[in-house]
Amino acid sequence: MERIIFGDNQFFAVNHISDEKSRAQSIKFKDDAAIIKTLDIAREGGINTFMCTTHDRIANICKIIRDNPEYSDFKIYPCMPYAHKYANAVTDLGIAGTLKQYVPGNFIGSMFKGGVAFLSKDYTSIMELLIDAEMKMFRGIDTPVIFLQNVITDLLLGLGMTDFLVAFAKYVEKKYNAEAGFITMNLPKLLNTLEAAGLKNPIICASVNKANFRMSGGKDLYEKTISEGRCRLIAMQVLGGGAIPASEALEYVSNLPNVESILFGASSRQNIENTVQTIRYHDYKKTEQLVSA
Amino acid sequence: MIKVALIGAGKMGISHLAILGAHPSVEIVGVCDTSKMVVDVLKNYSGYDCYSDYLKMVDEAKPDAVIVAVPTKFHYKMVKDLLNKNIHVFAEKPFCLNPTESLELSSLAKEKGVVNQVGYHNKFVGTFKEVKKLVNGGYIGEINHFLGEAYGPVVTKKKSDTWRSDPNEGGGCLMDYASHVIDLINDIVAPINSCKGSILKSIYSKSVDDSVYALVNIETGVSGVISVNWSDETYRKMSTSVTINGTKGKIISDANELKVYFKSSSVPEGYSKGWNVKYVTDLAEEVDFYLRGEEYSSQLDHFIKSVQGIVQNDINTFESAWKTDHSIFLIKEQSLA
Numbered sequence: 064m065e066r067i068i069f070g071d072n073q074f075f076a077v078n079h080i081s082d083e084k085s086r087a088q089s090i091k092f093k094d095d096a097a098i099i100k101t102l103d104i105a106r107e108g109g110i111n112t113f114m115c116t117t118h119d120r121i122a123n124i125c126k127i128i129r130d131n132p133e134y135s136d137f138k139i140y141p142c143m144p145y146a147h148k149y150a151n152a153v154t155d156l157g158i159a160g161t162l163k164q165y166v167p168g169n170f171i172g173s174m175f176k177g178g179v180a181f182l183s184k185d186y187t188s189i190m191e192l193l194i195d196a197e198m199k200m201f202r203g204i205d206t207p208v209i210f211l212q213n214v215i216t217d218l219l220l221g222l223g224m225t226d227f228l229v230a231f232a233k234y235v236e237k238k239y240n241a242e243a244g245f246i247t248m249n250l251p252k253l254l255n256t257l258e259a260a261g262l263k264n265p266i267i268c269a270s271v272n273k274a275n276f277r278m279s280g281g282k283d284l285y286e287k288t289i290s291e292g293r294c295r296l297i298a299m300q301v302l303g304g305g306a307i308p309a310s311e312a313l314e315y316v317s318n319l320p321n322v323e324s325i326l327f328g329a330s331s332r333q334n335i336e337n338t339v340q341t342i343r344y345h346d347y348k349k350t351e352q353l354v355s356a
Numbered sequence: 357m358i359k360v361a362l363i364g365a366g367k368m369g370i371s372h373l374a375i376l377g378a379h380p381s382v383e384i385v386g387v388c389d390t391s392k393m394v395v396d397v398l399k400n401y402s403g404y405d406c407y408s409d410y411l412k413m414v415d416e417a418k419p420d421a422v423i424v425a426v427p428t429k430f431h432y433k434m435v436k437d438l439l440n441k442n443i444h445v446f447a448e449k450p451f452c453l454n455p456t457e458s459l460e461l462s463s464l465a466k467e468k469g470v471v472n473q474v475g476y477h478n479k480f481v482g483t484f485k486e487v488k489k490l491v492n493g494g495y496i497g498e499i500n501h502f503l504g505e506a507y508g509p510v511v512t513k514k515k516s517d518t519w520r521s522d523p524n525e526g527g528g529c530l531m532d533y534a535s536h537v538i539d540l541i542n543d544i545v546a547p548i549n550s551c552k553g554s555i556l557k558s559i560y561s562k563s564v565d566d567s568v569y570a571l572v573n574i575e576t577g578v579s580g581v582i583s584v585n586w587s588d589e590t591y592r593k594m595s596t597s598v599t600i601n602g603t604k605g606k607i608i609s610d611a612n613e614l615k616v617y618f619k620s621s622s623v624p625e626g627y628s629k630g631w632n633v634k635y636v637t638d639l640a641e642e643v644d645f646y647l648r649g650e651e652y653s654s655q656l657d658h659f660i661k662s663v664q665g666i667v668q669n670d671i672n673t674f675e676s677a678w679k680t681d682h683s684i685f686l687i688k689e690q691s692l693a
Contacts (some may be wrong), residue, residue, distance in 0.1 A: 076592050081613045085592070145594060154369045154510065158394055186397060217647050219366040224401040245568025246648035252378065276637050279646040304637035 064112070064208065064266070067342055068140065068297060068301040069105040069335075070328035074098050080303040091330060095123045104332050106137070108339040112269075114140040114297075114326055116212065117146075122200035129203045142210040143245060150214075166192045186228045195232060207236040208266055212243035220253055225260045232262055242266055244297070249279045251288045258293065265294045268326060273315035274303025289321050297324040310341060317345030321355035358663050361386040361419035363410045363434060368475070369425035369446050371647060375656050376423070377402070378645035382660060386417035388431045395663075412435060414441060421471070421663050424448065429525045432457040439464045444471040446659045450535040451677035453524075455685050471662040472675035473655070476539045478596060480651035480658070482639030483614040485619070487607055488544045489597060490616060495624055497604030502545050502580040504537040508594035509682040510586040514560045528564030530556055530684060534584040535560035537596050538687075539680040544598065548683035551690040559587040570687045574625045582687070612636050612647075 072078070074092045078085035092098055102113060102124075115121050152161040166189055198209070211231055219227050232243035244266040249254045257265045270277035271285060277300055278285045289296060302309055303318040312324040316325055325342055329335045360382050362373050369389070376382045387398050388407040395406040407413035414422070414437075421444035424434055432452050437444050437462065451474050454456040463470040478484050490496060510533065542548060554570035567585040574580070585592075598612040605618045614634045621629045643653040655672070662669040 079612065082595050082597075082610050083613075089590075089592075150367070151509065157391075158370075159391060186401070202533060214648060217645075218370070220368070220374075221645060221647060222377040223377055224397075224400070226398065226401055250380075270636065274637060277640060277642075277646060279642070280644055281642055294422045304635060305623075305636060306637040320475045 064295065064324045065110065066346065067108075067110050067339060068112045068114050068300070068324050068326045069102065070112045070326050071113070071118075071121075073330045074101070075116070075120070079300070079342060082338055088330060088335055092159045095120070095127065098124055098328060099127055101305055101330060101335075104335050105339075108335055110339065111136060112138045114142060114210070116145045116196040116340040117141055117143045117200065118145045118322045125200050125202075125204055128142065136205075138205045138207060139201060140208045140210060140244065141198065141201055141206055142212050142244075143194065144212060146212055146216065162189065167196050168192070187234075188225075190230060190236050191238075194231070195238070198239065206239065209239060209241045210246050210266075213246040213248050214348075216245045216247045216253065217249055220247070220249060220256060225256055228257065229260050229262060231305055233271060247278050248297075248301070251280050251284050254288060254294055266295060266297070267269045268297035268299050269298040271296070271298035271316055271319065271322065272301050272303035272307075273312055276300060276303040276306060286319075289319060292321040294321050296321060297326050298322045299325060299326040301325055309338070313338065313341045314345055317342050318349060321350065357381060358384045358421060358660055359383050359385045359417070359419045360421050360423065360660075361388070361417050362415055362423045362425065363388045363413075364424065364426035364430075364448075365389040365391070365398060366409045366425060370394075371652060372423050372425060372446075372656060373398075375645060375647050375653050376660075377652070379656065379660060380644070381664065385419050386413040387612050388413045411437065414438065414443065420444060420445065422658070425475075427525050428531065428624060429453055432461065435450050435461050436464065439468050439470060439472075440467055442470055444657070444659075444663045446473045446474045446475065447674075447677075449677065449680075450531050450684065451681050452675065453531075455593075455678055455682040458674065458681040462674035462678045465674050468570045471659065472674040473659045473662070473669065473670045474674065475655065475657050476536060476672050476677070476680070477544055477651040478536055478540050478611070479548055479647070480654040480669055481611045482636045482650070483634070484544070484598070484632065486541060486611045486614055486639050487600070490607060490624065491544055491600060491602075493617065494602065495605065495622075495627075496602030496607060496616070497619075499578050499600055499602045501578065501601045502541060503599040504541045504580065504582045504584075505598075506537045506584045506586075506596040507585050507595060508533070508534055508591045508604040509589040510594075511560050511566055512587055514562075517560065523548065528541060528561075529584060529586045530688060533586045533594070534568045534582060534687075535680060535684055536594075536605065537584060537598070538582060538683050539677070540596065540598060541580060542680055542683060543676065545578065545580070545600065546573045546576065547679040548580070548686065550576050551686040552579075554687045555689040555692040556688070559585075568687065570690070572683075572687070611627075614639070 071151045076085040076089040235241045235243045246268045250269040275282040298316050387404045388410045399406045422445040442554045460545050550572040550573045556565035557567045559566035566587040570582040600607045608615045640650045643650050661667040
């Protein structure tokens with residue numbers, strides 16, 4: 064994985080601290096061209112991986128990337144599912160209704176007919192069909208890592224449904240020749256659970272920041288877990304939702320051991336360039352220190 | 357360990373189940389739902405004992421506490437049965453279909469001396485907790501007006517009916533959506549106890565309201581406006597906010613960002629004269645397990661700690677939810693006048 068990965072929250076009005084900023088982002092990124100322009104700025108800064116949710120609009124972005132030879136070595140890390148799509152559907156249609164709506168074909172319809180007994184493999188099949196549906200938009204694009212969104216990872220974690228986490232990892236490897244990644248707000252608990260289920264050194268994307276924001280169990284436990292080097296870690300929410308100055312936040316995360324990649328998103332050229340330069344500066348300093356030692 | 361059972365494994369029920377499943381002081385002893393598929397998955401993948409009859413579950417699993425997350429119309433009977441068996445109850449919001457039922461349950465819970473809580477999670481949001489502190493501390497002076505708003509994309513097109521679109525089941529924007537902000541105003545300012553005018557409008561739904569606009573008062577006569585619309589797709593998800601005008605300042609807050617203006621230098625610690633902005637990132641308390649927002653974990657943790665006797669059962673009690681049901685009732689009545 065690359066050291067710096069570009070995220071997509073800013074494109075879809077996801078802002079953890081301000082509804083006003085979120086609306087401004089909605090307006091700014093109304094057209095796909097504005098998203099592409101921002102991705103190009105990130106590419107100019109040497110970032111070649113885009114981690115994005117399976118939002119409907121990403122299908123258009125994928126088409127542009129697919130059709131343009133300039134992006135031939137560009138990678139996307141899909142994160143599925145786009146939770147609000149399903150959450151709104153569950154509110155409205157219930158769990159069974161949502162599955163009927165989103166699982167392709169008539170699989171669910173036939174499951175619900177006449178009280179057929181459900182087999183375990185049926186549920187894994189449902190998951191596989193949902194993964195395939197989400198992956199359709201990425202056809203022809205290099206997707207070496209496929210992520211499960213935190214709301215699903217953590218839901219399954221809380222419910223003790225580890226089998227689905229393992230089945231997800233197996234399926235994306237088999238069908239898409241990709242590694243599975245797990246986004247979580249509960250890094251220590253998830254890592255213990257995955258290891259116990261036989262998934263060693265998994266790719267995990269979690270909140271890691273100096274502000275102790277969304278680090279369940281606390282920063283000390285996170286730092287201890289990270290120092291043990293048991294997973295390939297992507298640090299996200301590194302600015303802690305904006306609670307601390309960016310330079311201080313980036314210095315902290317850049318210097319943490321065992322953080323393989325740093326994920327960030329930004330809308331303006333200035334913020335993108337500053338973030339990239341700051342991370343590279345700290346990385347450079349770290350290498351120099353190692354050399355001189 | 358506190359033995360907890362769940363009735364109703366829908367969206368909220370499953371979310372509660374995951375949070376409780378990860379709670380170090382909780383043992384899940386049973387889950388009750390009518391969907392064969394949901395029960396099947398929970399039995400096979402989580403290993404929970406599952407039931408389709410809640411009374412049977414209670415008798416066999418003997419829970420200390422039960423989470424009731426079924427549609428509102430079932431709350432009254434189920435909660436009453438549980439209280440009569442001296443079981444601690446956490447019920448989803450809105451509490452009951454009418455304030456008469458809520459009052460009866462509130463009195464019964466007190467009589468039985470069991471812990472009782474309703475799922476109005478906004479009271480556990482860092483920014484709103486801070487708003488309450490500022491208002492109670494008198495830092496914005498005497499309140500003269502408030503505005504409670506909530507907008508979101510729940511019903512954005514005409515479609516088939518579900519329980520959410522049945523007024524007899526607790527559906528509709530007033531009951532299901534506006535209840536959050538009404539409850540918040542009731543808690544931060546004072547219970548809304550009269551309604552001067554209200555409009556309940558359908559936009560896409562056939563039989564229920566999709567928006568609520570009301571002019572209301574609290575006991576002291578302070579006025580307020582409630583403006584709620586769940587058919588507004590310019591919001592990515594539900595956005596709840598309160599604006600409170602006082603003689604010494606003004607507060608504008610949503611779940612992410614708190615803006616407060618102080619007229620003078622007499623301000624609480626960490627603030628100054630003029631505009632101040634605080635973010636939920638500064639105000640949220642860390643949780644042991646995070647699923648959809650700190651507040652969902654915090655409210656259940658508060659419930660469990662109340663059952664353990666570690667904290668007072670004083671947030672979102674049945675009594676406070678009864679007052680909210682009463683405010684909802686007044687707004688509904690006025691719209692028919």
